[in-house]
Amino acid sequence: MSRKLRTGLTAAGLLGPALALTCLFLLVPLTILFWVSLNEGYPASDGAGPLSLAGYVKVIADPYYLDILLTTILMALGITALALFFALPIAHFLARSQSRFKSVFLLAVILPLFVGNAVRAIGWMIALGERGVFNTIVTGLGFGGPYKIIYTGTAVLIGAAAVNLPYMVLTLQSVLERISPAVEEASISLGATPFQTWRLVTLPLMALGLLAACTLSFILSMNAYATPVLLGGPRFRMMGPAISDEIIVKNNWSVGAVLAFILILVTLTLTIALNKALTRGIAAPAR
Amino acid sequence: MPITLSRRGFTAGGIALAAAGFGTRPASAQQQRMVLGTYGGDTQRYIEDLIVKPILEPKGIATVIEAASDAPRRLKLQAERRLPRGTYDVVHNQAAILYQLYQDGLLDELDVSRIPAYDKILPVVKTGYAIPHTVTARAILYNPAHVSPAPSSYDDLWNPKYANKVGLINPHYNMALSSAALTSGGSMSNYEPGKAKLLELKKLGVQVYPSNEAFGQALQTGECWIGLMIQSRGIMWKRQGVPIEIAYAKEGVPMDWWGFGIPKNARNKDAAYEFINASLTVQAQTGWAAAMWSPPATSTGLDALDPQLSRLMELPEAFRGKLLDVDPAYIAKTDGANKEWWDRVFKA
Numbered sequence: 001m002s003r004k005l006r007t008g009l010t011a012a013g014l015l016g017p018a019l020a021l022t023c024l025f026l027l028v029p030l031t032i033l034f035w036v037s038l039n040e041g042y043p044a045s046d047g048a049g050p051l052s053l054a055g056y057v058k059v060i061a062d063p064y065y066l067d068i069l070l071t072t073i074l075m076a077l078g079i080t081a082l083a084l085f086f087a088l089p090i091a092h093f094l095a096r097s098q099s100r101f102k103s104v105f106l107l108a109v110i111l112p113l114f115v116g117n118a119v120r121a122i123g124w125m126i127a128l129g130e131r132g133v134f135n136t137i138v139t140g141l142g143f144g145g146p147y148k149i150i151y152t153g154t155a156v157l158i159g160a161a162a163v164n165l166p167y168m169v170l171t172l173q174s175v176l177e178r179i180s181p182a183v184e185e186a187s188i189s190l191g192a193t194p195f196q197t198w199r200l201v202t203l204p205l206m207a208l209g210l211l212a213a214c215t216l217s218f219i220l221s222m223n224a225y226a227t228p229v230l231l232g233g234p235r236f237r238m239m240g241p242a243i244s245d246e247i248i249v250k251n252n253w254s255v256g257a258v259l260a261f262i263l264i265l266v267t268l269t270l271t272i273a274l275n276k277a278l279t280r281g282i283a284a285p286a287r
Numbered sequence: 288m289p290i291t292l293s294r295r296g297f298t299a300g301g302i303a304l305a306a307a308g309f310g311t312r313p314a315s316a317q318q319q320r321m322v323l324g325t326y327g328g329d330t331q332r333y334i335e336d337l338i339v340k341p342i343l344e345p346k347g348i349a350t351v352i353e354a355a356s357d358a359p360r361r362l363k364l365q366a367e368r369r370l371p372r373g374t375y376d377v378v379h380n381q382a383a384i385l386y387q388l389y390q391d392g393l394l395d396e397l398d399v400s401r402i403p404a405y406d407k408i409l410p411v412v413k414t415g416y417a418i419p420h421t422v423t424a425r426a427i428l429y430n431p432a433h434v435s436p437a438p439s440s441y442d443d444l445w446n447p448k449y450a451n452k453v454g455l456i457n458p459h460y461n462m463a464l465s466s467a468a469l470t471s472g473g474s475m476s477n478y479e480p481g482k483a484k485l486l487e488l489k490k491l492g493v494q495v496y497p498s499n500e501a502f503g504q505a506l507q508t509g510e511c512w513i514g515l516m517i518q519s520r521g522i523m524w525k526r527q528g529v530p531i532e533i534a535y536a537k538e539g540v541p542m543d544w545w546g547f548g549i550p551k552n553a554r555n556k557d558a559a560y561e562f563i564n565a566s567l568t569v570q571a572q573t574g575w576a577a578a579m580w581s582p583p584a585t586s587t588g589l590d591a592l593d594p595q596l597s598r599l600m601e602l603p604e605a606f607r608g609k610l611l612d613v614d615p616a617y618i619a620k621t622d623g624a625n626k627e628w629w630d631r632v633f634k635a
Contacts, residue, residue, distance in 0.1 A: 043365055064631050129504075129508075130508060130510050131508045131510075151497070229497070230497075233495070233496075233497050234457035234495045234496070234497050234634060235495060235634050245630075247362065248358040248359055248362050249358045249626065250623060250626055250627075251361070251362070251365070251623070252623070
């Protein structure tokens with residue numbers, strides 16, 4: 001047996017189990033879901049009708065679902081931007097910190113991941129309610145109120161950004177740790193301001209990490225379920241809860257399956273497009 | 288002295304242990320196992336305390352409780368419809384959903400000869416496919432500090448004085464629609480007139496809460512002053528200190544009920560009948576009434592109820608002749624369209 005063949009067989013042997021599991025638990029269910037999406041009226045129709053793309057056409061032509069999709073995309077962009085706004089300084093601080101409490105700070109960032117999304121959302125419900133911590137403080141300080149935050153898009157924005165924050169911080173911090181402080185120091189010694197140093201030196205060097213963090217946050221936000229349901233309330237609509245509602249509450253599996261595939265396609269397309277746009281931006285020479 | 292164990296000895300020991308394990312199997316097999324699909328929280332706790340522990344466990348029936356809301360349970364039954372053996376042996380659902388499940392061919396027609404207390408079930412909630420567990424009246428909950436005089440009609444929710452302080456609950460869209468229908472020429476078998484009426488309420492200002500608990504909290508904090516709810520919840524919240532009173536509508540008092548059904552593909556139907564019979568015992572019926580403030584569904588349960596408790600749950604004299612049945616066939620026929628309207632038009 002040639003060495004090349006042996007290496008190939010070893011690779012196949014190592015990849016095989018993971019591939020088999022992926023096929024069994026991802027591709028097979030996705031195939032079934034796709035079949036359901038082509039069966040308009042399923043389960044009431046019991047799959048007796050002809051397979052067609054009519055369900056997709058109906059959903060795409062329906063302003064109600066388009067509105068939900070648009071809200072989801074805008075929310076995912078907003079959540080990513082808000083999480084990035086807070087994650088950048090925290091990641092910088094952690095990466096450059098020489099403090100002996102650095103591991104404690106890091107633990108403080110990771111700790112929220114020990115608590116489930118739903119539990120954290122319930123915490124936000126208490127904090128953002130009409131008689132919650134936020135309104136009590138604001139009203140107490142004489143800034144008017146109480147303000148209606150819970151069961152609005154603002155509450156979802158805050159709650160989901162908090163969910164994504166640890167992932168963003170950890171991704172950015174690991175990238176920033178690899179950038180030598182000497183490079184930034186060199187830039188400053190050559191007369192650049194701290195902001196110029198950050199924009200022209202640090203940012204290009206951390207760009208790929210930034211891209212990874214934003215992609216992660218965007219995908220998580222597009223598929224968010226617990227946070228929009230608990231903090232957005234009955235009138236706020238995003239794709240995750242809408243899919244669940246169609247399948248579980250309205251018993252309309254085919255529309256739920258169509259929405260699921262549209263969400264997968266839109267998330268993939270936008271992720272690729274954003275990656276390409278940002279990569280092009282990174283590759284462009286800094287001025 | 289150090290113990291040395293050869294590979295052969297280790298294997299032999301393992302086999303011996305496994306054999307010992309097999310040996311214990313017949314003893315555990317004597318215990319039957321059943322799976323109940325029910326609600327979580329208090330409902331699960333009281334089913335365990337009133338039915339499972341005192342009645343089923345002494346008979347050697349171990350009950351596994353799978354807690355979820357109505358909709359996921361229905362979904363699972365439908366997803367498993369082609370399987371010869373499903374997850375649930377007994378399902379606990381609202382009357383309209385039990386009817387839908389039965390219509391969809393997912394529930395067994397009950398063998399009433401195996402249910403000795405079947406004749407004692409109140410006629411208004413007696414069916415051939417489900418055993419009622421709790422019955423409760425629809426009520427108007429209001430905060431007397433802000434709502435005066437006390438409401439006497441569903442139409443009082445449309446009083447402009449209470450704009451933005453009226454609460455409805457998202458999963459109870461049928462309750463909102465039917466109440467609006469009753470006050471605008473509709474009936475329990477025709478919710479259509481209620482749609483225009485609800486849009487008037489939307490124009491005036493109405494809060495839609497995601498759950499019973501959120502509505503209860505809003506009543507507690509004063510964010511909401513008046514809304515629709517079942518009587519048993521009203522009594523529970525009032526006793527917990529929520530500043531509310533309970534009123535009923537002159538248009539009629541719909542009776543909602545919840546019960547148990549046996550799926551066609553249940554694994555252990557013998558245990559399922561044991562569970563159903565246990566739920567109909569006087570002990571379980573009165574215990575439930577004392578814990579959850581909803582009247583028993585059997586005449587024997589009603590007769591045995593503590594008079595003080597009975598007074599707490601009984602309807603005022605004027606409303607006893609105004610009880611209305613929920614029409615499950617109408618709900619099954621219109622539910623999809625009504626939910627669409629609720630989501631797309633009312634909540635938009």
